[in-house]
Every structure is written in C-alpha cells, then in structure tokens.
Amino acid sequence: MMKNKLLLDLFLQSSQTxxxxxxxxxxxxxxRTAVWKQINQLRDMGYEFEAVSRKGYRMTFIPxxxxxxxxxxxxxxKVLGRKIQIMETTTSTQVDAMTQAESGTEEGALFIAEQQSSGRGRLGRKWFSPAGKGIWMSLVLRPELPIRYMPQLTLLTGVAVCKAIRSVTGAEAAIKWPNDILIHGKKVCGILLESATEDNKVKYCIAGIGIDVNLSxxxxxxxxxEIATSLKLETGHTIDRALLIAEILNEMELLYNRYTSEGFTPIQVEWEEHSVSIGQAVRTETLTxxxxxxxxxxxxxGGLVIAAPSGEERVVYSGEVEII
Amino acid sequence: MMKNKLLLDLFLQSSQTxxxxxxxxxxxxxxRTAVWKQINQLRDMGYEFEAVSRKGYRMTFIPxxxxxxxxxxxxxxKVLGRKIQIMETTTSTQVDAMTQAESGTEEGALFIAEQQSSGRGRLGRKWFSPAGKGIWMSLVLRPELPIRYMPQLTLLTGVAVCKAIRSVTGAEAAIKWPNDILIHGKKVCGILLESATEDNKVKYCIAGIGIDVNLSxxxxxxxxxEIATSLKLETGHTIDRALLIAEILNEMELLYNRYTSEGFTPIQVEWEEHSVSIGQAVRTETLTxxxxxxxxxxxxxGGLVIAAPSGEERVVYSGEVEII
Known part of the structure; x- marks a missing residue:
C-alpha cells in the first residue's frame, strides 16, 4: 500500500476525470514505467481503471x-461472526480457519480475505478469488453432531447463502445439489464444508463460502x-459485501437453531423450495x-433421490450432478 | 546419541555386570555428575539400569x-505399511501423518516414533508414550467411503489390533467398545481414528495406534x-515390536479387503467375538x-446397543462406555 499511496490519493482527489x-x-x-506498474498494483488490489490513449487513466471502481x-x-x-479476522491476502481462508480451529478457536470465528492466492474448491479444485470484489470466507463450526449428519449441514449452509443473496440483491439465486448457488444457470457461489472428525464425532467443521460479488x-x-457470473453482472449494481456477509450469518444462525430444535425436515423443505435441481433431468457418474x-x-x-425412466429410485450422496 | 556413546559402549561390553x-x-x-546425567539420558531413550549402592550400575534392558x-x-x-517413516522422537505421529496426508502421501503410509512428546488420545486426552518400549504409530488410510461408515473402520481397526496381539503374544486381549484393547481388565492399547472430510466424502483417515509393549x-x-498395563507385564516376556507392527498391518489389510467385498457383517461378528463389552452391565453419560x-x-x-432393565434398547454412537 505504501508505494502507491500518492498515486491513489491523486486519483481519489480527481474523482472520475x-x-x-x-x-x-x-x-x-x-x-512513466513506474506509473504503469503502480496502476497495475492498484488493479491487483481491486481498483479498476479505464485507459484511453491521449487522455490517460480514469479510476472507475473503488473496492x-x-x-x-x-x-x-x-x-x-449470538455466535456466528462474533470473532472476525480480515486479511488483505492469504493462501486460503479454509486453511487459516482449520489451523485456528485445530488450536481451539471458538465456534463462529470467521476468516475473511480480500484475496486468496490458492483458494480451495470442492473435489480438490482451485477457486478463482481475485482481490477486493468477492466474498472469500471460512466459518468455524463445532456442531454436536454424529458425523452421519454432516451432509445435512452442507445443505443448510446452501439454503442460508441462497436466502441471503436473494434478500440482499433481489437476484433469482437457486441451489444446484448439493450446494452450488446459480443465477440464470451460471455459478455465482461455491460452498465447501470440510470437517475434522474423531471416531464418530465432529471435532470441528469449516464452512467455506466463495461468492463472486462485484467482479466485472x-x-x-x-x-x-461461460459457467461463472457475479452478483454485479446479474443485477447491474455494486453489492455491499459487508451487508451480504452479515445477512448470510444471520440466516445461517436462524436455520441452525431451527435444525437443532426441529431436526432436518424444515431445512429439507426450504432446500427443495430454493433448488434448481428438483424436477430436472440430471446425470451423475459414480466410480462404477x-x-x-x-x-x-x-x-x-441429505442425498439426492434420482428416479430412472424405469421408475427405480437411486440416492446419490456425493460428487457432481449435472443438469441435462 | 553422540554424547553418551562411550558410556553406552562401556555397558554393552560389560554385559550385565x-x-x-x-x-x-x-x-x-x-x-560423577556427568555419569549420572548420561545414564538418565539413556534411560530416557528406553535403556534400563539397576543402581545399587557400593556396587554401581548394571544395564538391565536394551530397547x-x-x-x-x-x-x-x-x-x-500390498498397501498398508509399504511406506514407513521411523522417528526417534516426535510431537505426535498423528500430527505427522495428518500433515503428510494433507500434502498427498499415499494410502498405507506408516509413521512410527520411538517416543512422543505430546501423544494424542481419544476425546482430546494426552497419551503417555515413553521411549523405546511402546508402539506409537499412525497409519494413513484413504477409504472410498461415505462418512457415515467411518465408525465401522474404527471397529475394524480394533479387531485387527486385538487379533495381532493375541497371535504374537498369546495374551487374552479383548476389545472394550469402541476400541480400547484390555488384558485382565487393564488397558494395553488405545486406538484413535481421525478423519478429514469434504462434504460427504472422506479425504483421508489417520488410524492412530498406541500399545504399551515392553513397559515395566x-x-x-x-x-x-491401576488402569494401564503392558504386554510385557502381562506375559512376562519382552515382545518383538517390529513383528507386532507387521502382524497388525497384515490383519488389518485382510479385514479391510473382506470389509470391501462383504460389507460390515463379518467385521461385526469378529468384533463381538473379541469384545469384553458384550453381555456386560455398562453405563454411559450423554450430554443430557x-x-x-x-x-x-x-x-x-457400529453403535453399541444397550438394553435397559425395562427391556428398552438404546444405541450409543460415541463417548465412553464404562463396564460396571
């Protein structure tokens, strides 16, 4: 930040000229080379510039x-997000949260990064997470659950994020099994629940949430x-990331309390209501x-029930289910 | 090892005088102070000495x-133990195995330490693991299992260790639910299965096995x-640790292959045959x-079915079940 502070001030003072x-x-x-370098550094931090020959540079987006x-x-x-750690850049908030959970940090601790150099997606994939425009965060949970109930927690998280996106942005977000969030068929959010277990108990669970918020x-x-989009692209507005994060945690705690007192049925009903998968023709590959x-x-x-043309029903518990 | 090498040679040459x-x-x-210090260093490594006033020191056990x-x-x-790492001392073989599993080491990789400074037991407890006389080891597994089957793998491990102890030592080892190994009512071995999961899948599982082998x-x-014992104390013989480790892995791979092809039923039958819990009056505390x-x-x-005096049956999935 130090080196390009003067340049940044110059642009902030000249508004959008x-x-x-x-x-x-x-x-x-x-x-001139130093100017160009510093503008690119600011771009890496999430600032956007328009460059027009013979006119110069104009700042078009301030993260x-x-x-x-x-x-x-x-x-x-009461619990979720009551301890928040914000990092300018990190390898992966998932790794940060796991390390802290391993050394005993409390339930609800939230790790947020402006940028991840090696964000984690499901099934060992990378998650594209550029600076200043997305929500890349990981939440520590310590559910008193036998491990067989963990998939239900994955689905609960999907419902919370979907509802929060709908209420904050008005966008028609929907859940693709198990927990991708799509808008108009493109992925806007991925969710990854990783847990550490001992015998039959969950020691801790890290809910990783990645949302493409203000990406252009x-x-x-x-x-x-072709496959990804952002909330800004879908709604035409810049979205308040802090508000969206708070709303996700608010929805999630409500659902979690309901899950604890009433069991999975109300979550299941809400998941199906917000799902884009139910009623669709789908295909999935298992090992065999x-x-x-x-x-x-x-x-x-928490598995997805798929009815074959013969009427036979099969349940899928993990992997990728493609809508065809 | 360097500093007390001469002292060690002296004792090795003078056999047991x-x-x-x-x-x-x-x-x-x-x-004289240095002599006393070096003898204590050798004791920390697992050597044993008898000290008699006016006669001096005699070496009584060579690890x-x-x-x-x-x-x-x-x-x-074919798989288990095909990569072995032996450490003189470590914090916890469980932590070593998890770190290596996280960075992709193969199924069957085995981490053994002569001594652990901070061995892990179940339910967050410490595991006493002095030098040279116990088996303190952690095995990396990568089962293709939905997480709801993990408790079955815990029980399978208990059966493998119990059978190996019986066949190598002849001792009447038996399993206390879920997977402590007892001889004559005292604990000789603890087993801890820790897993890392993603959504509904097991990424890896670390089977930690701690056996009090040649402790005096x-x-x-x-x-x-009052509660712990060693194989040496129970049998009167020094046990070959390398043989016992090999036999555990041999039994475990046999059982694991059987589990994969025939499911849990044969494991369940063997577990019940080797159990000290079945048929006993027991008590357990849940949260409520x-x-x-x-x-x-x-x-x-894999839960334990307990019949109340009223005849009502309850299933316990985790925690401590005391025999009363």
Missing amino acids: FISGEEISRRLNIS DFYKVTDIEAKLNT AEDYPEELT ETIQGVAKRLDPS | FISGEEISRRLNIS DFYKVTDIEAKLNT AEDYPEELT ETIQGVAKRLDPS
Whole structure:
C-alpha cells in the first residue's frame, strides 16, 4: 500500500476525470514505467481503471475494503461472526480457519480475505478469488453432531447463502445439489464444508463460502466466462459485501437453531423450495456407473433421490450432478 | 546419541555386570555428575539400569530400536505399511501423518516414533508414550467411503489390533467398545481414528495406534498403574515390536479387503467375538442423560446397543462406555 499511496490519493482527489500518464509522472516525480506498474498494483488490489490513449487513466471502481465494524453493525447473531479476522491476502481462508480451529478457536470465528492466492474448491479444485470484489470466507463450526449428519449441514449452509443473496440483491439465486448457488444457470457461489472428525464425532467443521460479488466481465479468465457470473453482472449494481456477509450469518444462525430444535425436515423443505435441481433431468457418474433420471427430492440424510425412466429410485450422496 | 556413546559402549561390553560410578568417571574421564546425567539420558531413550549402592550400575534392558527392514521382513501386505517413516522422537505421529496426508502421501503410509512428546488420545486426552518400549504409530488410510461408515473402520481397526496381539503374544486381549484393547481388565492399547472430510466424502483417515509393549512397572506414572498395563507385564516376556507392527498391518489389510467385498457383517461378528463389552452391565453419560443396562451387540452402523432393565434398547454412537 505504501508505494502507491500518492498515486491513489491523486486519483481519489480527481474523482472520475482522466489524468494523463505524463501528468502523473511529473506530479509524483516518477517514471512513466513506474506509473504503469503502480496502476497495475492498484488493479491487483481491486481498483479498476479505464485507459484511453491521449487522455490517460480514469479510476472507475473503488473496492469497499472490509471493516469489521461494517459487518458487526448488521449482525443479529449470538455466535456466528462474533470473532472476525480480515486479511488483505492469504493462501486460503479454509486453511487459516482449520489451523485456528485445530488450536481451539471458538465456534463462529470467521476468516475473511480480500484475496486468496490458492483458494480451495470442492473435489480438490482451485477457486478463482481475485482481490477486493468477492466474498472469500471460512466459518468455524463445532456442531454436536454424529458425523452421519454432516451432509445435512452442507445443505443448510446452501439454503442460508441462497436466502441471503436473494434478500440482499433481489437476484433469482437457486441451489444446484448439493450446494452450488446459480443465477440464470451460471455459478455465482461455491460452498465447501470440510470437517475434522474423531471416531464418530465432529471435532470441528469449516464452512467455506466463495461468492463472486462485484467482479466485472473482464475479471474472469476465458475458461470461466461461460459457467461463472457475479452478483454485479446479474443485477447491474455494486453489492455491499459487508451487508451480504452479515445477512448470510444471520440466516445461517436462524436455520441452525431451527435444525437443532426441529431436526432436518424444515431445512429439507426450504432446500427443495430454493433448488434448481428438483424436477430436472440430471446425470451423475459414480466410480462404477452413470446414473441418469429426474431429481425428485432430498432423502432424509441429505442425498439426492434420482428416479430412472424405469421408475427405480437411486440416492446419490456425493460428487457432481449435472443438469441435462 | 553422540554424547553418551562411550558410556553406552562401556555397558554393552560389560554385559550385565555392575560398574561403579567411580570407575565410569575414571575410564571416561568425566565427572560423577556427568555419569549420572548420561545414564538418565539413556534411560530416557528406553535403556534400563539397576543402581545399587557400593556396587554401581548394571544395564538391565536394551530397547530393540526399530529398523524398517525388520518390519518389512514380516509384512504380507500390498498397501498398508509399504511406506514407513521411523522417528526417534516426535510431537505426535498423528500430527505427522495428518500433515503428510494433507500434502498427498499415499494410502498405507506408516509413521512410527520411538517416543512422543505430546501423544494424542481419544476425546482430546494426552497419551503417555515413553521411549523405546511402546508402539506409537499412525497409519494413513484413504477409504472410498461415505462418512457415515467411518465408525465401522474404527471397529475394524480394533479387531485387527486385538487379533495381532493375541497371535504374537498369546495374551487374552479383548476389545472394550469402541476400541480400547484390555488384558485382565487393564488397558494395553488405545486406538484413535481421525478423519478429514469434504462434504460427504472422506479425504483421508489417520488410524492412530498406541500399545504399551515392553513397559515395566516403574515406567508408569502413579495415576496409570491401576488402569494401564503392558504386554510385557502381562506375559512376562519382552515382545518383538517390529513383528507386532507387521502382524497388525497384515490383519488389518485382510479385514479391510473382506470389509470391501462383504460389507460390515463379518467385521461385526469378529468384533463381538473379541469384545469384553458384550453381555456386560455398562453405563454411559450423554450430554443430557445417563444410559445404563446390558451391552447386547453392535448395531449395523457400529453403535453399541444397550438394553435397559425395562427391556428398552438404546444405541450409543460415541463417548465412553464404562463396564460396571
């Protein structure tokens, strides 16, 4: 931040007017190459610039860097998010949360990064997580649950995130089994629940949530443009990330309390209501076969029930289920 | 090892005769205090000495330090123990195995330590693991199992260890639910299965096995003497640790292959045959109540079925079940 502070101030003072590279070079007494380097550093932090030849540079987007107080101001929870750690950059918030959970940090502790250098997705995949425009966070849970109930917690998290996105942005978010969030068929959010267990008990569970919030079309690498989208692209508005985080935690704590007192049935009902999978023709590959049919409902343990054309019902518990 | 090498050689050469402190001091040209310090260092490594006033010191036990080749010579496995790492001392083999599993080490990798400074037991407890006389080891497994089957793997491990102890030592080892191994009512072995899961899948599982093999009565701290024992104390013989390790892996791979092809039923039958819990009056505390009754059998998911005096049956899935 130190090196490009003067440049940043210059752009912040000149609101959205163009400043030529030559003028910047002269006013800050640095070379044209240094100007270009510093603008790219600011881009890496989430700032956006328009560059027009003979006019120069204009700042077009200022990221809303997280402040703990912004999130706390909107939280209604007793447990979730009552300890928040914000990092400018990290390898993976999932790894940070696991390390802290291993050394005993309390339930509800939340780890947020502006940027991840090696974000984790499901099934060992990477998660694209550029600076200042997404929500990349991991929440520590310590559920008193036998491990066979863990898949239900995965689905509960999906419902909470889907409801929060709908209420904050108005977008038509829906859940693809088990817990991707889609808008108009493109993925806007991924959820990854990782747990550490001992014998039959959950020691801790880390709910990783990655949401493409304010990414613009140019932020996406080629291979993601067809399958991924952001809340900003879908709604046309810049979204308040702190508000969305608070709302996710609020929804999640409500659902979690309901789950504890009433069991999985109300969660199952809400999941099915918010799902894009139910009623669709789907296909999935297991180690030994391909299962194809219509997704009918969740089974009580959280698996997806698929009815083959013959009417035979099969339950899928993990992996990827493609809508065809 | 370097500093006390000369002292060790002196004792090894004089077989089991006494050597006075004065003579050692003179022959090694070190002070009497240094002699005493070095003997204690050797004790910490697992050597044992008898000290008699006016006669001096006599070496009474030489630990059989592990060699990978000794274990491999007795292994019949295809997967388990095909990569072995032996450490003189470590914090916890469980932590070593988890770290390596996290960075992708293969199924069957085995981590053995002569000594652990902070061995892990079940339910967050410490595990007493002094040098040279016990088996303190952790095995990496990568089962293709939905997480609800993990408790079955815990029970399978208990059966493998119990059978191996019986066949190598002839001792009447038996399993206390879920997987302590007892001889004559005292604990000789603890087993701890810790897993890392993602959604509904097991990423890896670490089977931690701690066996008190050649510990003598003096090795035990006061608070353990009533509840713990060693194979040597129970059989009167020094046990070959390398052979016992190989036999555990051999039994475990056989059982695991059987489990994969035939399911849990044969494991359940063997567990019940080797159990000390079944048929006994037992008591356990849950978060909300005390369950007391007679342990009847395993249920298909690996829980212990307890019949109350009223005849009502309850299933316990985790925690401590005391035999009363």
